[in-house]
Amino acid sequence: MNSSVFFDISAGAYIAAMITYIIYLVIRNNTVSLIASGITIFGFVSQTTALAIRWVNSYDFWMSSHPMSGFVEALLRGAPLRNLYESLIFFVWSLILAHILIEFKYKNRSLGAFVTPIAAMALLFIDISGTSKEIQPLIPALQSNWLLFHVLLSFLGYAAFGVSFGAAAAYLIMVTESKKEIPYIIGSVIIAIFIIVLVGMGIDFMSLSSAERAELIQSHFLKASLRSASGGVATVSWIISIAFIFIVWQLGLRLKSVLGSLNLTHTMLDEIEYKSIAVGFPLFTIGGLIMGAIWANSAWGKYWTWDPKETWSLITWFVYALYLHARFVGGWRGKRVAILAIIGFVAVIFTYLGVNLVLSGLHAYGSG
Amino acid sequence: MENKEKKDIFESIWDFLASVKLAIFVLITLALSSIIGTIVEQKAEPAQNIALLAKFFGDSAAPSVYNVFAKLGFMDMYGSWWFTSFLVIFSLNLIVCSIDRFPKTWRLIKTPQKPLSDTAIRSLPVKKELTFKAGISTVKDELLNGLKASRYHVLEASEENSIRLYTQKGKYARLAVYVVHLSIILIFIGAIIGIRFGFKGYLNLPEGSSSNVLYESPTKSIPLGFYVKCNWYETEYYEGGDTPKEFHSELVVIEDGKEVLSKVIQVNDPLTYKGITFFQSNYGMIPNAVGQVVLDVTPAGGQEKRIWLKFGDIFEIPGTGIRGRVHDFSPALTRDRATGRLTSYSDNMVNPAVAIEFIPPQGDSFVGWILKRYPETGVIPGGHSVKFADYWGVEYTGLQVSKDPGVWLIYLASIIMGISLYICFFISSKKIWVDITGDKKSVSVVVGGTTNRNRLNFENEIDRILAHVSRAIEGRSN
Numbered sequence: 001m002n003s004s005v006f007f008d009i010s011a012g013a014y015i016a017a018m019i020t021y022i023i024y025l026v027i028r029n030n031t032v033s034l035i036a037s038g039i040t041i042f043g044f045v046s047q048t049t050a051l052a053i054r055w056v057n058s059y060d061f062w063m064s065s066h067p068m069s070g071f072v073e074a075l076l077r078g079a080p081l082r083n084l085y086e087s088l089i090f091f092v093w094s095l096i097l098a099h100i101l102i103e104f105k106y107k108n109r110s111l112g113a114f115v116t117p118i119a120a121m122a123l124l125f126i127d128i129s130g131t132s133k134e135i136q137p138l139i140p141a142l143q144s145n146w147l148l149f150h151v152l153l154s155f156l157g158y159a160a161f162g163v164s165f166g167a168a169a170a171y172l173i174m175v176t177e178s179k180k181e182i183p184y185i186i187g188s189v190i191i192a193i194f195i196i197v198l199v200g201m202g203i204d205f206m207s208l209s210s211a212e213r214a215e216l217i218q219s220h221f222l223k224a225s226l227r228s229a230s231g232g233v234a235t236v237s238w239i240i241s242i243a244f245i246f247i248v249w250q251l252g253l254r255l256k257s258v259l260g261s262l263n264l265t266h267t268m269l270d271e272i273e274y275k276s277i278a279v280g281f282p283l284f285t286i287g288g289l290i291m292g293a294i295w296a297n298s299a300w301g302k303y304w305t306w307d308p309k310e311t312w313s314l315i316t317w318f319v320y321a322l323y324l325h326a327r328f329v330g331g332w333r334g335k336r337v338a339i340l341a342i343i344g345f346v347a348v349i350f351t352y353l354g355v356n357l358v359l360s361g362l363h364a365y366g367s368g
Numbered sequence: 369m370e371n372k373e374k375k376d377i378f379e380s381i382w383d384f385l386a387s388v389k390l391a392i393f394v395l396i397t398l399a400l401s402s403i404i405g406t407i408v409e410q411k412a413e414p415a416q417n418i419a420l421l422a423k424f425f426g427d428s429a430a431p432s433v434y435n436v437f438a439k440l441g442f443m444d445m446y447g448s449w450w451f452t453s454f455l456v457i458f459s460l461n462l463i464v465c466s467i468d469r470f471p472k473t474w475r476l477i478k479t480p481q482k483p484l485s486d487t488a489i490r491s492l493p494v495k496k497e498l499t500f501k502a503g504i505s506t507v508k509d510e511l512l513n514g515l516k517a518s519r520y521h522v523l524e525a526s527e528e529n530s531i532r533l534y535t536q537k538g539k540y541a542r543l544a545v546y547v548v549h550l551s552i553i554l555i556f557i558g559a560i561i562g563i564r565f566g567f568k569g570y571l572n573l574p575e576g577s578s579s580n581v582l583y584e585s586p587t588k589s590i591p592l593g594f595y596v597k598c599n600w601y602e603t604e605y606y607e608g609g610d611t612p613k614e615f616h617s618e619l620v621v622i623e624d625g626k627e628v629l630s631k632v633i634q635v636n637d638p639l640t641y642k643g644i645t646f647f648q649s650n651y652g653m654i655p656n657a658v659g660q661v662v663l664d665v666t667p668a669g670g671q672e673k674r675i676w677l678k679f680g681d682i683f684e685i686p687g688t689g690i691r692g693r694v695h696d697f698s699p700a701l702t703r704d705r706a707t708g709r710l711t712s713y714s715d716n717m718v719n720p721a722v723a724i725e726f727i728p729p730q731g732d733s734f735v736g737w738i739l740k741r742y743p744e745t746g747v748i749p750g751g752h753s754v755k756f757a758d759y760w761g762v763e764y765t766g767l768q769v770s771k772d773p774g775v776w777l778i779y780l781a782s783i784i785m786g787i788s789l790y791i792c793f794f795i796s797s798k799k800i801w802v803d804i805t806g807d808k809k810s811v812s813v814v815v816g817g818t819t820n821r822n823r824l825n826f827e828n829e830i831d832r833i834l835a836h837v838s839r840a841i842e843g844r845s846n
Contacts, residue, residue: 065606065613137606140614140635140648271824282789290782299636301647301770302568303778304559306446308406318399322392330388347399359406 003057004133006050007089011123013043014096018116025113025258033109037100040112044096051093054080058135065137077138081151084131087352090151092119094159102163102272110262111272114166121198125353128198128205130213146295153287158348160280161320164273165345168338171269173255175335183335185249187342192248196241200225217357270334273341274327281320288313308355316347385460386468394458401454405445408437417443459556466549473546477539483525483532484816486803492816494827496834502841503808504531510844511802511813514837518829520800533802541795542820547788554781561774568772571646573598574654574764578622582769592644592769595622599630600758601651601765603717605741610718615648617765643771650766653699653715659761661694661722668751676760685752689729696723697759701739710737717763721745722756796821800830 020036059078063069069077080086099115169187176184200222205213207224221227225237292313297303304310323340326332332340350358384390408417414434421437422430441448489495500507508524508531515522520535567590569582578597581589599618606613614634621629621641631639638647658679666672667688675683677694684691700714701721713719720740726748727733738746738756746754800817815834819826 137609137611137613140612143614144636278793282786282793285789286782286786290786294779294782297772297775298638299647300649301638301645301768301772303775306405306410311402311406315399315402318395318402322395322399325388325391325395330392355406 003050003053006046006053010043010047010050013039013046014092014116014119014123017043017112018120021109021112021116025110025255025262028261033112036112037103037109040096040116041100044093044100047089047093047096051080051089054086054135058082061135062138076145076148077143079148079152081148081155082138082142083136084129084356085126085133087151087155088122088126088131091155091158091162092122094156095119095122095162098159098163098276106268106272108262108264108268110259110264111166111170111269114170115163118162118166121194124198125201128201128216130205130208130216132214141299144295144299146291146298150287150291150295153283153291157280157284157287158352160276160283161345161348164276164280164341167269167273167276168341170259170264171266171273171338172335172342173252174259174264174266174269176253176256179249179253181335183339184253186339188249188252189245190342190346191252192245195248196226196244197222200237221357270338273338277320277323277341277344281324284313284320285317289317308359309351312347312351312355316344316351319344319347382464382468385464387465390457390461391465394454394461398454398458401445401451404442408442408445410446411444414438414443455556459553462549462552466546470546473542477542481523481534481536481799483523483534484801484803485532486530486805486814489801489803489814489816492801492818494818494823494830495814495816496830498813498815498834498838500806500811500813500838500841501809502811502844504804504806504811506844507806507811507813507837507841508533508804510837510840511804513840514833515800517836518833529807530803530805533804534800536797536799538795538797541791541797544788544791544795548785548792551781551785551788554784555778558774558777558781561777562772563774566770566772566774568768568770570649571596571767571769572652572764573617573767574657575600575659575761578620582767593642594628596620596641596646597622598765600760601763602758603651605718615651617648617651617767619646619767643773645770647768647770648765649768651716652764652766653717654762654764657762659759661697662757662760663722663724664753664755664757666753666755668753674757685754688750688752690748690750690752691727692754693725693727694722695725695735697721698723698737699759701737717759720756720759722759724754793821796826798826798829 017036017039020032020039024032024036055075055078058080059074062074062077066074066077081090095115096119099112099119102111103109169191172184172187179185201216204216204220204222204224208216208220212220223229224233226234226241228234228237292310293303296305296310319340323337323344326340327337407420409420417437418430418434421433425433437443441450445451484492490497511533512522512524515533515535520537522533522535525532525534567582567584569584569590571579571582573579573596575598578595580592580595582592583589597620599620601615601617603612604614604616605611616632616634618630618632619639620627621639629639629641633639633646633648635648638645640646661677661679663675663677663683664672665675665683665685667685670687673686677683679694682691682693698710698712698719698721699716700712700718701710702713702719703709704711721737722740723735723737725733725735736745736748738754740756740758743753743755746756748754796819798817798819800815803814805812805814815830817826817830
């Protein structure tokens, strides 16, 4: 059985759910919000099925090349968390899981409009980054029992951070009085940059042949727009991008009245923002940093080498440690910590994608 | 007078080191400065980073920018004096602020909880009021039952016409944050032990050779105290492609002329002897090496026999009279698509193949290529089989060698950190007070409490307990 049909169904469902949630924000009809939740849950069930099928398939795939393997070993080696594609899919799955849990706990369906777009952006990123969707043979470095736990816990942590990002963004919009407030400016610019990078990659994708698409991240990243060899194209792209940032900054505050009229309160958003970090921080510390270090030690005899991936995960950890200390002992509240939650998630994305994307362009790190 | 001033200086240094402001400053500084080291390639050749800097500052400015950066320690940043100083300040801040705050927390834990009056309870952050048409002792019993069911250990005090219950749970969870801080310090200590008493290096061992030293750098060797020998190295590939499946080498430890240990190591599965661990790290071809071809020869229906050959050596397939001679070798045989000629597509042994010239007793001799990864290529007319097992003695195995006596402490500290982080975020320290006032017919109850986190859950818990108590009291009176 092939998992891709179920993945496609879930991707479609999440995008439909995102649109429905946004419609709900605008027309505030409860039936619409119920439909949005329904679509999300349908997508989640479909994606869970897809993950299970892919796990079974990669189990068989491992067994076919390692017929002497035991059941547990093949189960660990077959876990669908082994490359960029699979980990992003799992990120989306965790994010939607967290979203469903929060919806049930807080009996509030408006946050979906802020979380489903992150999922949709990740799905879009998977498609246009041209990353391979095939089940690939596992290279020797990845043949470790730590792989499953390291990636699993890291991505559950990332998803929790993603939720806190969504909550912090909504919080900032709700409490901002004037467009000139610095936290609002930082928040809106960051969100605009996310969208610009994604659209830029979409343009790369369309300008490339299907063979070149596999190399999009490594060799063609934003080369069709912002980093174009043609000075004209690059200049126009930069002007449009800056104009877009300006528009997001100008219009973002209009959402405030929409949010205000829903039963979302800023205390609830603040609480979701903190609680997600309270869940994400231990998961990320244990799964990301500690297990990563133990794995590195058992594979290469060095638990810490300050390589860019390690360093960026430490930077992420510093940002969230800062969040917790500023909030609990430093007396920072509200907008200032919300900005930290947003910066934290930017660091997460840079740790996962930026290190491979941007820094590998500067020098030759692998794309693993 | 002078004494007092000195004390003030000490106090202000202490307060500075214990301050949250310093913690926030150090965290921001460490985060921002760490970024530099991920952009500038660390411990690299100068030319590499000058080329990188030229992308930002232009070709003419790059060398002078490089010199400034090098002076600032950016080229080996994480070992630079200033980055190390920030790590030291970070540790001092952790230690001092923990010592500074600990006594207060300890007092909070150790001060016995006292009963509170109904007015005091009403001023608590979480409070509920209820009345019951039941006797005061019934209500007290059910409240005790309800709290006990939620695993509260309840104390009671009696006033004139009221009973006061008070209880707390999870008070030691307040210590978890100190344990998290301690675990970070332990990790630093573990790292220092590793740097001070351990070493990290590499060793490239050709097949068949041994060494009693490892190398920290091309010019600096460290004695092992024993010999380690590489019997063979091999890269295994997945079928139908050149994706490596496993890199492995057979290592033998030789001490005082005796073999004491032997293991086939692979990535993620090293060999450890006397605290020194050998990791499979890389591999390569020894320049200009001439090795021996290893063949597994089986006459049709007969026994397999392993033979070792140099170029030009003649062998015979046992009992057949067919002789053979190694004619040619390719580390990575392929057929060139354009010309149709056989050629090597890599200098590494990706697809090793050997050309054997077979000389039958009668008839013409013929040459056949036998590929290691495709044993079926070794079946020759007559059903005899010649398998190409290895071209031995031309590859070396690249080993990472390390001794780290601090690693156990790092692991221990990691476990402590994991557990204490969990406690820190998910176990709250809760206190509940109850005042029961009334007589044998009607009773009013005031319940209040405090928690250091997760107030919503705490309120739900109290609601659940009270709902349970109400049901039980109603059940009794019916």
